[in-house]
Amino acid sequence: MNGIEQMPAWAVALTAALVLMGAAVTLVGSLGLLWLRTFYERVHAPTLGTTLGTVFVALASIVYFSVLQSRPVLHEILIIGLGAVTTPVALTILVGAARFRDTAENTADVLEREIERSGG
């Protein structure tokens, strides 16, 4: 906590509000991951929650360091961009894998049942 005493009040309030909002949105997403019933419902919650939470926390970091060093500090935009690009890609591949596994097992079940029925 160096130099924080000289910060203007609006910067402190904005940073605090953005950090709290980001953490709360992330917690809501993770609670959705914990509570929802099926995988295809669960996959939505952390996607939205972590992306929005990353945006808010990185904006708070931008505001804080820009005011603290009295020059625009914008490298947190890298994290925002990276999160916005990689999260949908990773979770789309994951849902594709889950769907592939589910259909493979279902067709296996169907085949097994048919073999059983034709045998019996």
Added chain:
Amino acid sequence: MNPLVLTYSLAIAQMLLGMAMSCAAFRMFRGPRAHDRVLGFDTLYVNAMLLLLTFGIRSGNTLYFEAALAMALLGFVGTVALAKFLLRGEVIE
């Protein structure tokens, strides 16, 4: 008064992020199937990255930002590798 507001809100935000990380860790250890565990892992590392960003704000040090960036990159690669393994490896055997 003003720095106290920021200190308290950062502490509360870190507690909320810790709770979010424990939710994700629970889903990772408990998750009924493998893709649930991968989803929990993905959420866990993104929450850890956000926790590192709040540590950076708290200490006024930009070094945490680089650690968070490396964590985001490596976590994405890990999630994609695990998803591709689920797509290719386990079903065939």
